[in-house]
Amino acid sequence: MYYTYHLLNSSLLSRVVINQDGIVQRFTWIDRTQVWELYLTAQTDNCDRYAWCGAYGSCSINNSPVCSCLRGFVPKVPKEWDLVDWSSGCVRKTPLNCSTDGFRKYSSLKLPETKISWFDTSMNLEDCKITCMKNCSCTAYATLDISDGGSGCLLWSAELVDIREFSKNGQEIYIRMAASEIGDDDDVKSQVKSNVKKQTMIILSCVLSSAMLFLGLALVIYVWKKQQQKDSNLENSASTKNKKEDMELPLFDLGTISCATDNFSATNKLGEGGFEPVYKGRLKDGREVAVKRLSENSKQGLDEFKNEVMHIAKLQHRNLVKLLGCCIESDEKILIYEFMPNKSLDFFIFDQTQSLFLDWPKRYNIIKGIARGILYLHQDSRLRIIHRDLKASNILLDYEMNPKISDFGLARSFGGNETEANTNKVVGTYGYMSPEYAIDGLYSAKSDVFSFGVIVLEIVSGKRNRGFCHPEHHLNLLGHAWRLYMEGRSIEMIDASVRSSCNLSEVLRSVHVGLLCVQRRLEDRPSMSAVVFMLGCEGALPEAKQPGFFTERDLIEVNSSSNKHSSSSANGPTITLLQAR
Incomplete structure (x- = not known):
């Protein structure tokens, strides 16, 4: 492979590199900003x-x-x-x-x-x-x-x-x-030709009787439609049937789901996922499932329901929660997922008692599993998907404490050569949103990278980013991690409950990678393929730069600049709604 170019201005400095992902990039030197700016990328996709x-x-x-x-x-x-x-x-x-x-x-x-x-x-x-x-x-x-x-x-x-x-x-x-x-190819062609001849003979021999049958069927359909118009409930059922056909998923009837959840009993309620309650259920074949029931009065929830089905229906990866089917009947809209017995990541890492069940090897495995799941969404799925709401409570854990990314209600997909998009309504959770998304409404794969970096630092420290306090300063968790990193004391980030089981080099590498992911400028953040590579090797890592939103004041200023009321929690299911400047 070779690449040539001719400079019209001989004073311009330009260089071509192959980065750690194997991607050919050309940079030019900008005197005004004193930085190398990316001019073009040769590779367009993984293929x-x-x-x-x-x-x-x-x-x-x-x-x-x-x-x-x-x-x-x-x-x-x-x-x-x-x-x-x-x-x-x-x-x-x-x-x-x-x-x-x-x-x-x-x-x-x-x-x-x-x-x-x-x-x-x-x-x-x-x-x-x-x-x-x-x-x-x-x-x-x-x-x-x-x-x-x-x-x-x-x-x-x-x-x-x-x-x-x-x-x-x-x-x-x-x-x-x-x-x-x-030979198989020849047999198929022969069989197709034979079938065409048979179908032609059947059509020719039955055309008259088919015409009579059509007239009779048309009459029956006409009477049936008249009855549908008189009964609005039946009309709604017909509309629901059309929606089911669009889902391309196994369909469950409402009676089966109601029986599985003991009529949506409060004792089976697992929590709230986005705008919907989630229940534990057991199907007749013995399978345990998680049932997500759409709120009847939530218009935004309806949009999220359709969005979640569209984005997760065909995704298959060991680090993504599996969608088993759905139920659309009358006014009910329900999603059925595989059941995660160990709840979510935040249940363990932010609780002094439960955190004892997650030693360092398990935490490091969870970090790498989340990274592989995000990499699949960004690069290897049919449409590149940006999750937009990655946080500890959206990481579920299976029987062996393997992580599964869940809740795709806010996800957006990119096709073709799209790499970023802009929205005038920012949705997500404070403490996990990147600066360019929270302030300007600009989201891309690097927005998810920022959220992943926050999660990594929370897993290592056992502390929430928002609400973090320290007697020596007023920084949040990102600022605290950055301060320790600059002073060469990153080992102090480790949660006290796992110090006895931790691998020092893995802890330091995790903190370093986490800080690389939360850098203020999105151009400085690594891609998820680079993150997976860095977590799996022992090579030198690039120097981390200042993180975005490293003090609580940063978040307060963003909140005060919003023209619309915001509702958010540190890590709960509530979705943040902001009007971007």
Whole structure:
């Protein structure tokens, strides 16, 4: 790979770097501000990463997950694929047999790397196929030059890596496959043709009787619609049915949910999630579930309900809470989640007694698990999702104290090349919102990075960011962590209940990474892929700069600048509503 550019102004300083994420970036020196400003980024998405999906794996940024095996191939190490690690690639379902093999056509692809390949400019595509068939080590062939109808021959003689799918354009490649795999293709085509002929005969032979049936059915539908208009309840039911079809989720009837929760008994109430009460329930098959019931009078809650279903329905990751289904019946709108027996993270880290159940290894595992979950939302899900309300009470814990990110009611998705957006109504929780979001309404993936940094410092210290007090100063938790960091005393951040079980280097690294995430300027904050990398290695970390909102006065000034009444808690379910300047 190479990159060239020509400077029109020879006095301008410019440099090109490859950062720790493997992304090529170009910076220019600005004399006025005395800083290197980012000029452009070469890479556009994860599918631009070399061999991201391994051998015979195909990367499509429009799919979730982005990696999948080519048809006729399966994951080489399924367990690694389940953990969203595709580097091992795929292997053939059926081994090759040189004398009987054939070729399967794949379209709209970026061709594999050509490090081990051969080409001939004079061959046509048919000669290319014959040449590849005669060579048992030949794995695939394609047209060398696709311009002017195509010409030339390109052969591969090794595993095919670095393949990407495109929704349009792209090139065609013919991959060597076992005869049984190619035979399946022929059988399918034959079956389709046979079905078309049968359907044509049925349509032609039954057209008259179908017409009569249609007239009779139309009459029945007309009478049925008349009855619907007379009964508003039935009309609402029809509307509800249409909403169910849009959800693309398993549907539960209200009777089943009512029975599972003992008619929404107060004894089964787990708490409040956003605008809705959450109940514990047990289905007839014995599964324990969490039932989130939409408040009947909350219009904002209705919007959140639709938003939560849209964003979480197709998300699958071990560090995200799993949505099992929904119920839309009459005026009820209910979400059914997997049950998290150990409640939420704030229940443990902010309580002197409960915090004893979370030793340092568990806390460090929770920090890394949350980071992996956010990384999936930002980069590996079909739409890049910004959570916008990450906080300790929205991190649930399963039987083994593994973290699961929950409550997607305020989430927003980015598509294409979008990286940030602006809103005139700021929603979230004080103490976790980034400065650019709370003040200007600007949110991006770096807004979630800031919230994650706050959570990390709260996990390490066992103290809330908001309401934190210290006899020596009036700083909040971020300011306190920054002060200790600058004085080389970050170890004093550790919660007293885990000092005996802590790993000193992990504690210091966690505090350092947390401070990198809460830096005031969003450009200084690392991406979540960089955060996951830093937490998993032992290399040197960049120096942290001053955090945003490191005193309570910062938050008071933001609150006083709001034109609209705000309702917030330090870490509770209440949503903060602000009018941005």
